Amino acid sequence: MAHSLNDLPSIEQLLDHVAMQLKQSLEQSNQALQAPCVIGLHTAGVWVAKALQQRLGFQECWSLNPDYYRDDFQQRGLGKNTLPSNLPASIEGQHIILVDDVIFTGRTVRAAMNELFDYGRPASIQLLVLLDRGGRQLPICANMIGATLCLTAQQHIKLKDHNQQLVWEMQTKDD
Template structure:
């Protein structure tokens, strides 16, 4: 990973990709949902760039994770907040990093507990190799090649920055 990535430029590019996808698909009124925490920050930045009027929905997937018994419950679980009906709506689901696909699987499970959307468009700031599930993003800010012992994390909310760490 380069020492610095221009997160604002990545967000601008993602917004442009989304605008094109929405126009080509004839979608005029999507809602946007971010996965707590980094995905919410990215979703809010995209919402502003796209000029969407609905507030960002927030998903906390803690109870939907398939590694819940291994990692335990986070001490400060935030509740999910979807301030709109999702039935028959187009959802832009946003996360900061797509790696194994397990977070997205958990988010989709939770979304379908709220209703049945017409379509889910997946957008991620960073995609990296290592999928364990057949999940791919429709919109990607950047793709990073990292070793298995390296991780990338979005910090923020102001300013949004990507940081790399090793375990």
């Protein structure tokens, strides 16, 4: 069921929902005993990954900044607060849980996967997001989703850290 901004569940509810989905997915695939490699995408995906780590007790969570791998890097460049990726030395044969706040076009996830393959060949990659807002430009979809949100092409939503409290920030951009 697609939500509007007015009936969107709270961030805590979304985190609980995706944590439950992730736990079930790991149990069904017999990966519960193995420590999955949880990787959050800078910046908001890292916050979500850390919240999942607290809920599910993962020993470690890693971070990935796919900015250098984006297909629009020449136009966008690097942000002023760009942080490096912090990944294990090798991801060869590991089960990767890639975590982000919102999936939109799929381009950030594609860039992230390209960077991951520079570190090895994982056994699997699953994508977990709090919000799927539609509008895909690439054939990429999340395995675990907190909620689906209907937005126009001009509306954008991002997870922000406001005094150590996660909140949604909505923006409307003109064409």
